Amino acid sequence: MNKTKRAIFEAAVREFSERGYNGATMDEIALKARVAKGTLYYHFKSKEEIFSFVVVEGIKSMQAAISEINEMDLGSFEKIRLICKNQLTLSNDNREFFKVLISQIWGKENRQSEIRMLLNTYFREIEKVMEQAMSEGVVKKGNPKLMSFLFFGNLIATAIYEIVNNGVQSIDDTVNEIIELSLRGILA
Amino acid sequence: MNKTKRAIFEAAVREFSERGYNGATMDEIALKARVAKGTLYYHFKSKEEIFSFVVVEGIKSMQAAISEINEMDLGSFEKIRLICKNQLTLSNDNREFFKVLISQIWGKENRQSEIRMLLNTYFREIEKVMEQAMSEGVVKKGNPKLMSFLFFGNLIATAIYEIVNNGVQSIDDTVNEIIELSLRGILA
Amino acid sequence: MNKTKRAIFEAAVREFSERGYNGATMDEIALKARVAKGTLYYHFKSKEEIFSFVVVEGIKSMQAAISEINEMDLGSFEKIRLICKNQLTLSNDNREFFKVLISQIWGKENRQSEIRMLLNTYFREIEKVMEQAMSEGVVKKGNPKLMSFLFFGNLIATAIYEIVNNGVQSIDDTVNEIIELSLRGILA
Amino acid sequence: MNKTKRAIFEAAVREFSERGYNGATMDEIALKARVAKGTLYYHFKSKEEIFSFVVVEGIKSMQAAISEINEMDLGSFEKIRLICKNQLTLSNDNREFFKVLISQIWGKENRQSEIRMLLNTYFREIEKVMEQAMSEGVVKKGNPKLMSFLFFGNLIATAIYEIVNNGVQSIDDTVNEIIELSLRGILA
DNA sequence: GATGAATGAGCATTCATTCAT
DNA sequence: CATGAATGAATGCTCATTCAT
Numbered sequence: 001m002n003k004t005k006r007a008i009f010e011a012a013v014r015e016f017s018e019r020g021y022n023g024a025t026m027d028e029i030a031l032k033a034r035v036a037k038g039t040l041y042y043h044f045k046s047k048e049e050i051f052s053f054v055v056v057e058g059i060k061s062m063q064a065a066i067s068e069i070n071e072m073d074l075g076s077f078e079k080i081r082l083i084c085k086n087q088l089t090l091s092n093d094n095r096e097f098f099k100v101l102i103s104q105i106w107g108k109e110n111r112q113s114e115i116r117m118l119l120n121t122y123f124r125e126i127e128k129v130m131e132q133a134m135s136e137g138v139v140k141k142g143n144p145k146l147m148s149f150l151f152f153g154n155l156i157a158t159a160i161y162e163i164v165n166n167g168v169q170s171i172d173d174t175v176n177e178i179i180e181l182s183l184r185g186i187l188a
Numbered sequence: 189m190n191k192t193k194r195a196i197f198e199a200a201v202r203e204f205s206e207r208g209y210n211g212a213t214m215d216e217i218a219l220k221a222r223v224a225k226g227t228l229y230y231h232f233k234s235k236e237e238i239f240s241f242v243v244v245e246g247i248k249s250m251q252a253a254i255s256e257i258n259e260m261d262l263g264s265f266e267k268i269r270l271i272c273k274n275q276l277t278l279s280n281d282n283r284e285f286f287k288v289l290i291s292q293i294w295g296k297e298n299r300q301s302e303i304r305m306l307l308n309t310y311f312r313e314i315e316k317v318m319e320q321a322m323s324e325g326v327v328k329k330g331n332p333k334l335m336s337f338l339f340f341g342n343l344i345a346t347a348i349y350e351i352v353n354n355g356v357q358s359i360d361d362t363v364n365e366i367i368e369l370s371l372r373g374i375l376a
Numbered sequence: 377m378n379k380t381k382r383a384i385f386e387a388a389v390r391e392f393s394e395r396g397y398n399g400a401t402m403d404e405i406a407l408k409a410r411v412a413k414g415t416l417y418y419h420f421k422s423k424e425e426i427f428s429f430v431v432v433e434g435i436k437s438m439q440a441a442i443s444e445i446n447e448m449d450l451g452s453f454e455k456i457r458l459i460c461k462n463q464l465t466l467s468n469d470n471r472e473f474f475k476v477l478i479s480q481i482w483g484k485e486n487r488q489s490e491i492r493m494l495l496n497t498y499f500r501e502i503e504k505v506m507e508q509a510m511s512e513g514v515v516k517k518g519n520p521k522l523m524s525f526l527f528f529g530n531l532i533a534t535a536i537y538e539i540v541n542n543g544v545q546s547i548d549d550t551v552n553e554i555i556e557l558s559l560r561g562i563l564a
Numbered sequence: 565m566n567k568t569k570r571a572i573f574e575a576a577v578r579e580f581s582e583r584g585y586n587g588a589t590m591d592e593i594a595l596k597a598r599v600a601k602g603t604l605y606y607h608f609k610s611k612e613e614i615f616s617f618v619v620v621e622g623i624k625s626m627q628a629a630i631s632e633i634n635e636m637d638l639g640s641f642e643k644i645r646l647i648c649k650n651q652l653t654l655s656n657d658n659r660e661f662f663k664v665l666i667s668q669i670w671g672k673e674n675r676q677s678e679i680r681m682l683l684n685t686y687f688r689e690i691e692k693v694m695e696q697a698m699s700e701g702v703v704k705k706g707n708p709k710l711m712s713f714l715f716f717g718n719l720i721a722t723a724i725y726e727i728v729n730n731g732v733q734s735i736d737d738t739v740n741e742i743i744e745l746s747l748r749g750i751l752a
Numbered sequence: 753g754a755t756g757a758a759t760g761a762g763c764a765t766t767c768a769t770t771c772a773t
Numbered sequence: 774c775a776t777g778a779a780t781g782a783a784t785g786c787t788c789a790t791t792c793a794t
Contacts, residue, residue, distance in 0.1 A: 004757080018296055022210030026785060036759045041786065043757095099294040105348060106287040108206055116352055123352075130374075140376050146365055147374060149349040150342060157341025160293060161334060164304055164311075177334055185373030186318075186335060188328050192774085214768060224776040226771085231774095235768065380778080394672055398586030402764060412780045414767085419778095423764065453751075475670040481724060482663040484582055492728055499728075516752050522725060522741055523750060529721025530714060536669060537713040540680055540687075553710055561749030562711060564704050568753085590789060600755045602792085607753095611789065 005043050007033040009057070012050045017096035020103050021051055021111070048111055055104075055111075058097045059118045065090055066125050076133035081179060083129060084151075088175045091155045098159055123148040154178055193231050195221040197245070200238050205284035208291050209239055209299070236299055243292075243299075246285045247306045253278055254313050264321035269367060271317060272339075276363045279343045286347055311336040342366055381419050383409040385433070388426045393472035396479050397427055397487070424487055431480075431487075434473045435494045441466055442501050452509035457555060459505060460527075464551045467531045474535055499524045530554055569607050571597040573621070576614045581660035584667050585615060585675070612675055619668075619675075622661045623682045629654055630689050640697035645743060647693060648715075652739045655719045662723055687712040718742055 001009065011033035015024045026047055030037040044050045069082050091098045104115055126148035133139040139147075158178060162171070189197065199220035203212045214235060218225040232238045257270050279286045292303055314336035321327040327335075346366060350359070377385065387409035391400045402423055406413040420426045445458050467474045480491055502524035509515040515523075534554060538547075565573065575596035579588045590611060594601040608614045633646050655662045668679055690712035697703040703711075722742060726735075 017294070020208065020210060020291075020295055022208060023295070023297070025783085027783090037785090038759050038761095038787080039757080041788095042759090047785065103208075103291045103294050106205070106291050106351070107208060107211070109211070119348075120352060137376055139374050142369070142374075143365055145353070146349060146362065147369065149345045149352075150366065150369060152348065153341040153343075153345025154338060155341075156344050157337045160340065161337040163294065164308060164337075165333070174334065177331055178338065181330070181335065181338060181373075183373050183375050185369075185371050186327050186330075187371050188325055213766085215766095225769095226776050226778095227774080229769070230776090393670070396584065396586060396667075396671055398584060399671070399673070401762085403762095413765090414780050414782095415778080417765065417767095418780090479584075479667045479670050482581070482667050482727070483584055483587070485587070495724075496728060513752055515750050518745070518750075519741055521729070522738065523745065525721045525725040525728075526718060526742065526745060528724065529717040529719075531717075532720050533713045533717025536716065537710060539670070540684060540713075541709070550710065553707055554714065557706070557711065557714060557749075559749050559751050561745070561747050562703050562706075563747050564701055589787085591787095601790095602755050602757095603753080605790070606755090 004033075004035060004039065007035065008040060008043055008050065009054065012054050013058075013094075013097050013100065016051060016054060017099040021100075051104075051111055052114065054097070055101065055115055056118065058094065058101065059122055062087065062090060063122055063125055066129075070125075070129065076129070076136045076138040079129060080133060080139075080183075083126070084154075084179045084182070085175055087151075087155060088158055088178065089171065091159060092162060092171050095159060095162065098155070099163075102156055102159070119152075123152065126151055151182070154182055192221075192223060192227065195223065196228060196231055196238065197242065200242050201246075201285050201288065204239060204242060204288040208288075239299055240302065242285070243289065243303055244306065246282065246289060247310055250275065250278060251310055251313055254310075254317075258313075258317065264317070264324045264326040267317060268321060268327075268371075271314070272342075272367045272370070273363055275339075275343060276346055276366065277359065279347060280350060280359050283347060283350065286343070287351075290344055290347070307340075311340065314339055339370070342370055380409075380411060380415065383411065384416060384419055384426065385430065388430050389434075389473050389476065392427060392430060393475040397476075427480075427487055428490065430473070430476065431491055432494065434470065434477065435498055438463065438466060439498055439501055442505075446501075446505065452505070452512045452514040455505060456509060456515075456559075459502075460530075460555045460558070461551055463527075463531060464534055464554065465547065467535060468538060468547050471535060471538065474531070475539075478532055478535070495528075499528065502527055527558075530558055568597075568599060568603065571599065572604060572607055572614065573618065576618050577622075577661050577664065580615060580618060580664040584664075615675055616678065618661070619665065619679055620682065622658065622665060623686055626651065626654060627686055627689055630686075630693075634689075634693065640693070640700045640702040643693060644697060644703075644747075647690070648718075648743045648746070649739055651715075651719060652722055652742065653735065655723060656726060656735050659723060659726065662719070663727075666720055666723070683716075687716065690715055715746070718746055 008029065011029050011031075012024075015029045015032055018024075019028075024047075026037055026040055029050070030040055033040075040050065044053065065086050066083055069079055069086060072079070072082075074082070101115065101119075104112055105119070106112065123145070127144045130139060130144035130147045134141055134144065158174060161174065196217065199217050200212075203217045203220055206212075207216075212235075214225055214228055217238070218228055221228075228238070232241065253274050254271055257267060257274060260267070260270075262270070289303065292300055293307070294300065311333070315332045318327060318332035318335045322329055322332065346362060349362065384405065387405050387407075388400075391405045391408055394400075395404075400423075402413055402416055405426070406416055409416075416426065420429065441462050442459055445455055445462060448455070448458075450458070477491065480488055481495070482488065499521070503520045506515060506520035506523045510517055510520065534550060537550065572593065575593050576588075579593045579596055582588075583592075588611075590601055590604055593614070594604055597604075604614070608617065629650050630647055633643055633650060636643070636646075638646070665679065665683075668676055669683070670676065687709070691708045694703060694708035694711045698705055698708065722738060725738065
């Protein structure tokens with residue numbers, strides 16, 4: 001990705017996360033990227049294409065992080081802990097992108113179906129970890145698919161938590177608490 | 189709410205959930221409600237006002253359900269179980285509205301801040317239940333606010349689960365599994 | 377056709393004839409029709425639709441004129457003479473529309489194919505007259521289709537003649553000369 | 565004209581004839597000519613200049629053909645016959661260019677006025693032939709200017725005939741029929 | 753000679769809102 | 774109460790032209 005395209009990419013992430021897909025304007029993306037509006041169209045065919053690019057890149061990098069951990073020589077338990085921490089931190093560091101993602105899961109437009117498909121491959125990655133952990137007896141036997149969604153729900157919850165009470169608690173503390181609650185439940 | 193206003197309300201919920209706030213059009217709402225476009229403006233001041241109305245009504249009814257349960261003569265544990273089940277079912281039955289809600293939590297617009305404020309009062313309601321449960325020793329001591337967000341995260345996760353694998357599992361089974369996992373954690 | 381739609385129609389004929397399809401702008405049509413730009417889209421779906429409407433209406437009225445003459449109780453020779461005169465006058469009176477037509481016969485766009493199809497039904501009308509005249513022995517046996525095209529070529533030639541030497545000769549004189557030349561040829 | 569310029573010229577003729585002046589794009593011309601867009605501007609100052617170049621070249625070659633025939637040692641009658649055949653064939657062989665020409669006779673733009681001026685010199689050439697033929701008694705006394713326009717109208721009619729019924733009749737047959745009809749008229 | 757990235761003015765189209773009936 | 778024609782600001786997108794390499 002060359003310099004101009006990267007500038008557009010970064011501007012787009014910010015704009016989409018602030019205004020959502022429909023609220024975002026090409027004028028504003030161009031302004032934020034400090035290029036002329038025509039330049040957007042030199043590098044991308046349309047607003048939708050910029051959006052897709054943003055989403056694909058983002059999900060790619062979240063998956064890449066999981067794969068990396070999965071290939072480490074660690075037990076299932078440590079892997080799960082590490083993935084939790086890693087993904088929570090990642091979604092927090094790229095809060096802007098994450099908001100784009102979540103606000104566009106719903107709905108009937110093509111780009112929205114596309115996001116759901118991409119997310120599915122992401123979920124499958126989490127599922128695999130859960131399945132391994134189950135077979136190792138680390139995690140209760142159960143529905144690994146549902147677990148992967150709950151995991152994702154936690155990411156979203158954290159994102160909302162952050163946006164509603166912005167910055168009253170360190171992200172590290174939040175992450176640790178969430179991991180504890182998810183792993184061991186809330187009952188005394 | 190008279191007949192026409194109710195028709196507009198219901199049309200609006202559907203339209204907003206299908207297209208999001210910006211994607212929704214007054215033309216389409218009028219069409220779905222089978223009234224003339226001008227009629228929308230007789231009953232509401234603007235698109236934003238219709239949207240607010242939809243959101244306030246929805247959150248109101250979710251809160252009402254919790255209050256009702258809270259006033260029952262039950263122990264903390266049973267209350268939590270009941271609220272879980274009730275809210276998961278409610279968010280599933282009103283999936284359309286729920287999608288509107290989630291897609292609009294993010295962003296800087298006024299209506300979005302307003303939603304976050306309304307949600308906060310909802311979270312506070314959940315928090316109270318958690319606090320009571322903690323003082324009764326039913327739930328681990330911890331951060332009740334965070335717990336209320338994780339609870340909400342589970343609602344969202346279920347909604348996504350439903351939309352992605354639409355209808356492969358009965359909602360009752362899903363609800364029970366989620367309650368188990370949330371209460372007791374995933375570890376073996 | 378109500379008042380507003382008529383105003384748009386007339387503005388469109390002028391604008392398209394002055395600038396061609398691509399050169400014409402919706403802004404200018406709105407200006408000429410003295411309505412807001414949005415009004416164009418209240419009455420027509422798109423620029424193409426305005427264009428189609430203009431063309432269909434125009435060809436319709438040229439065909440109507442021929443049909444009317446065809447139904448009169450006249451001999452073939454008189455009919456041909458009358459149709460020549462009538463169509464030449466008509467195309468001259470609606471020079472603006474006629475220019476729109478001719479400039480858009482060529483090319484691969486949908487609207488252009490559509491025009492050619494409409495013109496074909498027009499040509500067929502002329503053909504019928506020629507066929508009748510042949511069977512009555514008034515016109516030489518030959519290719520009636522080609523004759524109908526030559527007839528149309530004469531209309532165009534007159535239009536060009538008018539535009540190049542604008543107004544140096546009365547249209548009536550021009551018409552009579554053309555009829556003579558077409559009917560009897562140029563040879564001495 | 566060097567190789568690159570010729571490639572651009574030929575690409576331009578095709579593009580202009582397919583899309584008209586305004587519909588044609590520099591991008592597409594560059595693509596068709598297999599050169600970079602900037603190269604167009606190395607060889608021509610602007611889109612208008614390419615267009616002018618195309619038109620001037622085309623009319624030049626049609627005039628050249630007439631002059632050549634005019635200089636032959638033939639009677640008026642033979643000359644007219646030869647010119648008819650020659651120009652009809654030429655306009656058919658360069659149908660693409662011819663379409664560009666006709667679609668741009670109309671309208672108020674500078675390039676369109678320019679075309680009309682160039683055409684006038686072309687018409688004058690035809691006129692001369694007619695005048696000579698009249699003085700020799702080969703052609704009826706009359707308006708030689710109008711005759712030259714009718715002649716041009718026949719070229720156009722043939723072009724339309726060709727485009728509408730593409731290729732159902734050999735061009736040679738069409739040409740002969742047209743010459744007959746123009747010279748001797750359609751009456752029996 | 754030739755290239756292609758970058759530009760920005762211009763354009764078709766959308767849509768929330770108004771208002772006379 | 775209800776309507777729907779009319780509005781015009783806003784927006785996605787196109788494309789001729791420029792210019793540094």
